[in-house]
Amino acid sequence: MKPTLAALSLAAITAASTLVTGTASAADDPIVIKFSHVVAENTPKGLMAQKFQELVAERMGDRVIVEVYPNSQLFGDDKVLEAMQLGDVQLAAPALSKFGRYTKKLALFDLPFLFEDLDAVDRFQQSEAGQGLMSSMEKKGLIGLGYLHSGLKQFSSNEPLRVPEDAAGLKFRIMSSEVLEAQFEALDATPLKKPFSEVFTLLQTKAIDGQESPWSNTYTKKFYEVQPYITESNHGLLDYLVVTSSYFWNGLPDDLRAELKAALDEAVAYGNQVAREKELEDRQKIVESGRTEIITLSPEERAQWVQAMKPVWKQFEDEIGAELIDAAYASNRGN
Numbered sequence: 001m002k003p004t005l006a007a008l009s010l011a012a013i014t015a016a017s018t019l020v021t022g023t024a025s026a027a028d029d030p031i032v033i034k035f036s037h038v039v040a041e042n043t044p045k046g047l048m049a050q051k052f053q054e055l056v057a058e059r060m061g062d063r064v065i066v067e068v069y070p071n072s073q074l075f076g077d078d079k080v081l082e083a084m085q086l087g088d089v090q091l092a093a094p095a096l097s098k099f100g101r102y103t104k105k106l107a108l109f110d111l112p113f114l115f116e117d118l119d120a121v122d123r124f125q126q127s128e129a130g131q132g133l134m135s136s137m138e139k140k141g142l143i144g145l146g147y148l149h150s151g152l153k154q155f156s157s158n159e160p161l162r163v164p165e166d167a168a169g170l171k172f173r174i175m176s177s178e179v180l181e182a183q184f185e186a187l188d189a190t191p192l193k194k195p196f197s198e199v200f201t202l203l204q205t206k207a208i209d210g211q212e213s214p215w216s217n218t219y220t221k222k223f224y225e226v227q228p229y230i231t232e233s234n235h236g237l238l239d240y241l242v243v244t245s246s247y248f249w250n251g252l253p254d255d256l257r258a259e260l261k262a263a264l265d266e267a268v269a270y271g272n273q274v275a276r277e278k279e280l281e282d283r284q285k286i287v288e289s290g291r292t293e294i295i296t297l298s299p300e301e302r303a304q305w306v307q308a309m310k311p312v313w314k315q316f317e318d319e320i321g322a323e324l325i326d327a328a329y330a331s332n333r334g335n
């Protein structure tokens with residue numbers, strides 16, 4: 001659903017009044033930045049948010065206060081962008097999969113088997129095409145401030161998944177993305193769009209059979225405790241866009257905006273480093289738990305998953321743009 005004109009006007013009024021307050025009484029009344037997210041604190045995004053909070057406190061604590069709300073405490077990802085347009089939250093970092101109501105372009109990042117690893121993702125995100133995507137929602141009042149990694153996704157399930165046919169007939173939780181829906185339909189599985197906060201219970205009660213997440217979410221949200229199998233598929237990407245409202249951001253005093261952006265860039269670089277570490281560490285902790293069997297695919301088995309899922313690219317080529325897809329795929333060549 002698109003935000004209504006009324007909602008956008010209200011956002012403008014709310015944001016304008018917030019800014020007037022923040023700017024006029026900056027000396028004694030610091031600007032409050034609410035940063036809302038859905039994951040645990042000990043994740044790339046959770047730690048990035050904390051780092052940003054610390055840096056802002058150190059460098060501009062008299063002018064700005066960052067409040068971090070993890071674990072969907074303030075908003076789930078289904079509400080956070082509307083809340084941002086209304087001025088109820090100033091920063092968030094939803095998965096790139098969750099911007100479908102605002103732009104079709106970011107669906108690029110959901111295409112299965114597009115990136116071989118995080119180095120390729122970095123190369124594309126830092127390219128002109130990748131950077132250009134961050135401003136694809138400006139007309140809707142949202143500005144991307146930076147990309148943040150979570151990591152490559154693995155499937156988990158109640159059944160061992162070795163070849164695509166093993167997924168047929170199973171129910172998988174997905175993020176709210178049409179590409180992810182098509183991906184599971186290509187496997188003859190049933191995709192269900194559900195909020196992140198519900199995934200553990202859905203798995204525990206067997207209302208669904210499986211899900212897809214990077215190691216850090218599977219570990220910190222304990223999905224591995226209720227899923228007997230994880231297939232190390234690295235079949236897709238879960239990355240984030242750190243996003244703010246243009247009313248809020250453009251209304252900040254220039255010097256403060258520049259300082260905040262510098263602190264954010266530093267926090268994002270830190271979060272991206274954490275993401276690389278967590279891919280290994282959280283995987284290892286899951287292995288050591290002995291709670292779930294990790295299935296490693298042979299090259300032949302992996303090729304079957306690629307063959308089953310890659311036709312999804314064609315389905316979305318018109319919406320995303322063939323050139324953009326080619327540019328993203330070409331980033332693997334630096335390997």
Ligand code: LMR
Binds near residue numbers: 038039213238
């Ligand atoms: C999900 O819904 O699975 C992810 O977007 C959660 C997150 O923010 O990592």
